[in-house]
Amino acid sequence: MEPINEVKSVITPLYQKNVDTDQIISKEFLKRIERTGFGKYLFYHWRFDAEGNPNSKFVLNDERYKDSTILVAHENFGCGSSREHAPWAILDYGFRVVIAPSFADIFYNNCMKNGILPIKLSVDEVEEILSKEEYNVEVNLEAQTVTGEDGVVYSFDIDPYQKKMLINGWDEISLTFQYEDHIKAFELRKA
Amino acid sequence: MAKTIIEKIWDEHVVYEEEGKPDLLYIDLHLLHEVTSPQAFEGLRLNNRKVRRPDLCYATMDHNVPTRNREQIKDEIARKQINTLQENCEEFGIPLANMDHPDQGIVHIIGPELGLTQPGKTIVCGDSHTSTHGAFGAIAFGIGTSEVEHVLSTQTLWQAKPKTMEIKVIGELGFGVAAKDIILAIISKFGIDMGTGYIVEYTGEAIRKLSMEERMTICNMSIEAGARAGLISPDATTVEFLRGREHVPTGEAFEIEAARWLALASDEGAVYDKTVEISADEIEPFVTWGTNPSMGSGVSNNIPLTTDFTEVSDRSAHEKALAYMGLKEGMPLTDIAITNVFIGSCTNARLSDLRTAASVIEGRKVHPTVKAIVVPGSQTVKKQAEQEGIDKIFLDAGFEWRESGCSMCLAMNDDVVPAGEHCASTSNRNFEGRQGAGSKTHLMSPAMAAAAAIEGHIVDIRKFQLDTVGV
Secondary structure, X not given: OOOOXXXXXXXXXXXXXXXXXXXXXXXXXXXXXXXXXXXXXXXXXXXXXXOOOEOOOOHHHOHHHOOOOEEEEOOOEOEOOOOOHHHHHHHHHOOOEEEEOOEOHHHHHHHHOOOOEEEEOOHHHHHHHHHOOOOEEEEEOOOOEEEEOOOOEEEOOOOHHHHHHHHHOOOHHHHHHOOHHHXXXXXXXXX | OXXXXXXXXXXXXXXXXXXXXXXXXXXXXXXXXXXXXXXXXXXXXXXXXXXXXXXXXXXXXXXXXXXXXXXXXOOHHHHHHHXXXXXXXXXXXXXEEOOOOOOOEXXXXXXXXXXXXXXXXXXXXXXXXXXXXXXXXXXXXEOOHHHHHHHHHHOXXXXXXXXXXXXXXXXXXXXXXXXXXXXXXXXXXXXXXOOOOEEEEEEOHHHHOOOHHHHHHHHHHHHHHOOXXXXXXOOHHHHHHHOOOOOOOOHHHHHHHHHHHHOOOOOOOOOOOEEEEEEHHHOOOEEEOOOOOOOEEEOOOEXXXXXXXXXXXXXXXXXXXXXXXXXXXXXXXXXXXXXXXXXXXXXXOOXXXXXXXXXXXXXXXXXXOOEEEEOOOEHHHHHHHHHHOHHHHHHHHOXXXXXXXXXXXXXXXXXXXXXXXXXXXXXXXOOOOOOOOOOEEEEOOHXXXXXXXXXXXXXXXXXXXXXXXXX
């Protein structure tokens, strides 16, 4: 996966809690056997009406955010289905960072495996960010900060192991192969 | 020191631990299906990697498969995905129950049926409803496709040790109240994200009295409360369910296993990171009115008012949900008209679910405005139901009787609720568009869904059944 450390962009504000992965990527797009090409289906039924025309009220159709690489949403983002197609769609669309007060466990893990940085800030901090017009921020994973254009600095926590994986863009399977002796020993013990 | 079953199973499966790292956890059983596995197999091929333990994998086709006219799948992309699983299983030597196999079915129904699911195991699948298998006292959780690839390659996963939560269901269930109502009531009371970061153990006398099928219904929906895994300590009910199943040992070896399983139960006095309680006798038959599983209520209630919520974000979520559902705040739940009924899914498509629904509709007719389908959870369930004549009861009433699969729970095949229509569904998710673009889902128990099919609107199963007795 692609390493990630610094990301600078206007934020895309999605003022909604409990955004489920069915909304992020709808089931009709899960039949493909590739990992790529899901971006055009991201939030499909919110982005487009039944005739396939863009819904002008939905934030992804707002010109001001078309080059944004940072999505900000409310609590429990990514709940529901385990479909990794959700982070694939988010990444393929162009987002590298998702900020929310909380994430569903499986979605959070899936982001980590795809070089997407999920950042947890407090509800108040997220509310504050969402309330600012066309807010530009700079994310720094090494420093664990989100710095606003107005100078406000938001700090976030992240598991040190996951941080290292993201910054280096490491392939986890290759790393696990280094523990082959431990796995073998475990299997022998169990047998 | 007294330990929970969660800690016992976890500790038994740690391959490697180091300060500042998640644990490397061994996986005993890896279930696979056609939708979340193709990219993982492709990853193996690209990196010239093998499946480490094909003998610990088991695959089936469920999400995409048609439930009628299976010989010709019209959807070309779906067909390709199904064929891809067949090819991948052949290439990597993984056992597969394909569409023509007598064991085919929803992955979370066939695992227990075959006895692959056993107490004390760590079980994963690229599907969030893997929590179902926790009913047996296993740590079972859904994973993404990258993790599927990791397990295929290494038979392990890096996992941070989760926190533990006890959900205690005290007291006795009332008349007409099902396992589905318990879990819907829990999610509604404590919220859709109460379980985030936890593995949940369900305890209490109301849980102990449940059959394995009912326990599976409860554990299945742990993820709808945010918990990746939910489990129940094994007891005599667990042991007797597994006795004689294909993949469990026989004779003396079974008794030794059974004793080991029973010893996994949480110790008296074990401490959880969090404990919550709910009284069984307060739980009514439940239905959802909104667009996530926590937006539900006892059937005798009205839809809440927006002003019942204090938080701004909750108010806006409530308004948005009602706008999508085309429902009004304050209206009685029993006034909601139903035009589609789905009895199926990994939550409620086992034999006991079909028996219960059949007993409600026997000798009656589906309401003229309703289209109702039954999709048995597996070919085994279908065959057993047919032997009991349950298919006849459904067909005589005007239900359609289908082949097994996930079907209308997520509408990846052509079993779709038309846009704008309301569906009484025994499945697990009522998200926007879950059962088809524009579909409006109401989650409920099999008995409640069956009664709604007869009446054409949501009904209180307790009244429905009392009226029946009265006649």
